[in-house]
Amino acid sequence: MTQVNESPTHPAGSPRRAPADPSTPLTTDELAHATEAVGRISEAFSSRVVGQHQVRTALLVTLLAEGHVLLESVPGLAKTLAASTLSQAVSARFARIQCTPDLLPSDIIGTQVYDPRRHEFETQLGPVHANFVLLDEINRASAKTQSALLEAMQERQTSIAGTIHPLPDPFMVLATQNPIEEEGTYVLPHAQMDRFLLKEVIDYPTDEDELLVLERIDDGTLGQHMSDVAPVVTPQQVADLQGLVRRVYVDPAIRRYITSLVRATRDATRLLGPELGNYVEIGASPRGSIAFFQAARAMAVVQGRHYVIPEDVRELRHSVLRHRLHLSFEALADRVRPETIIDAVFRAVPTP
Numbered sequence: 001m002t003q004v005n006e007s008p009t010h011p012a013g014s015p016r017r018a019p020a021d022p023s024t025p026l027t028t029d030e031l032a033h034a035t036e037a038v039g040r041i042s043e044a045f046s047s048r049v050v051g052q053h054q055v056r057t058a059l060l061v062t063l064l065a066e067g068h069v070l071l072e073s074v075p076g077l078a079k080t081l082a083a084s085t086l087s088q089a090v091s092a093r094f095a096r097i098q099c100t101p102d103l104l105p106s107d108i109i110g111t112q113v114y115d116p117r118r119h120e121f122e123t124q125l126g127p128v129h130a131n132f133v134l135l136d137e138i139n140r141a142s143a144k145t146q147s148a149l150l151e152a153m154q155e156r157q158t159s160i161a162g163t164i165h166p167l168p169d170p171f172m173v174l175a176t177q178n179p180i181e182e183e184g185t186y187v188l189p190h191a192q193m194d195r196f197l198l199k200e201v202i203d204y205p206t207d208e209d210e211l212l213v214l215e216r217i218d219d220g221t222l223g224q225h226m227s228d229v230a231p232v233v234t235p236q237q238v239a240d241l242q243g244l245v246r247r248v249y250v251d252p253a254i255r256r257y258i259t260s261l262v263r264a265t266r267d268a269t270r271l272l273g274p275e276l277g278n279y280v281e282i283g284a285s286p287r288g289s290i291a292f293f294q295a296a297r298a299m300a301v302v303q304g305r306h307y308v309i310p311e312d313v314r315e316l317r318h319s320v321l322r323h324r325l326h327l328s329f330e331a332l333a334d335r336v337r338p339e340t341i342i343d344a345v346f347r348a349v350p351t352p
Contacts, residue, residue: 026306035304040232044089051209058200059086064245064298067197068173077202083134083174091231092131099141105148109158135175139185153195170238199323248297249307253352262288264345282326291320
């Protein structure tokens, strides 16, 4: 089941941008412009989603870093609402795909359909050809269907009948999954998990936030009859923000800090000792270092800075690494969470 919304004033596709020159530092005016635009998106998000400040930050970081995000929680914690609200804040094409076991790859990327009137095949692009693609309950789609997303998420293109179709710019996948149901679900392949820049686990709201949810339902702000969020930025403005992020300064000491952290997950036994280290079967790949590098620069812009500090890396540690560590069966049996290993690694690696 798919749902596609497209702004009449902003086409789904746009020409590929030239890479930003990382040697050009951000100016004060550029940083002020970025901070103001991020503030508008954040305000639009908070107008619909109560609390969930970590989720808001994760979505903003993913958007600015040109990545994809996986949201996980039990049902009813506003995963879909958070993803759709961010999409509506940008005046761009949005597609929602409700994943089911019978969903086919062609239902996502598109296919060729025979036209009997012209006696030829014509290509019909699938819903993945949108700026924002919400994959609701992605773990209900089969492995074959999930694998169809790998090319789209990594190369930002699809291949249909031997023809390559570039995806629009900006392009972002927002996937949700429910971890407590096993019947009718499929575990995401590790190769696909690695394509998500961040994985955010959504927790239950506080007492105050849950009361505020009831108040908003009572006054009509939330619920079945709530109105859509008015767009606050355009796709071009998002592309400009992403270009600014690529010019954020990352000191060589922080770059070395990032690679040291990721490499430590591959040699956890030596660093953490056998008690914790033996729980890790496979550490993070170099994509973990790349994810830290890109996400930390985006976090700096969200925080209103033109340079990365170690706290940016530390704040993103769980979101970047929790889905990149492959834990052993003993870890599952002992109920050892990835966050426990990640925190131990960060305590062991010196901070610059």
